[in-house]
Amino acid sequence: MPEPDRGARPGESGAADEPACACVSDPFVSLPPELRPRTKRPAGGLRKTVCPACGLDYWTNRATDRCIACEAAGR
Numbered sequence: 001m002p003e004p005d006r007g008a009r010p011g012e013s014g015a016a017d018e019p020a021c022a023c024v025s026d027p028f029v030s031l032p033p034e035l036r037p038r039t040k041r042p043a044g045g046l047r048k049t050v051c052p053a054c055g056l057d058y059w060t061n062r063a064t065d066r067c068i069a070c071e072a073a074g075r
């Protein structure tokens with residue numbers, strides 16, 4: 001009897017062409033945060049920001065984006 005082996009089988013129809021989802025592009029997504037390799041980040045919780053008052057590009061660990069000089073000047 002003829003075997004119906006023509007046509008794509010379920011699950012094999014061009015699945016490789018699908019855009020990679022986050023679970024593929026991030027190989028560490030299934031790891032707990034403490035086991036993931038961290039992107040290099042300065043210690044002390046510093047973040048890079050730009051002062052909205054004077055445009056200074058600087059690092060801070062404070063909640064505000066204003067630099068110390070502008071904060072002191074009340075800008």
Ligand SMILES: [Zn+2]
Pocket residue numbers: 051052053054055056066067068069070071
């Ligand atoms: Zn400033």
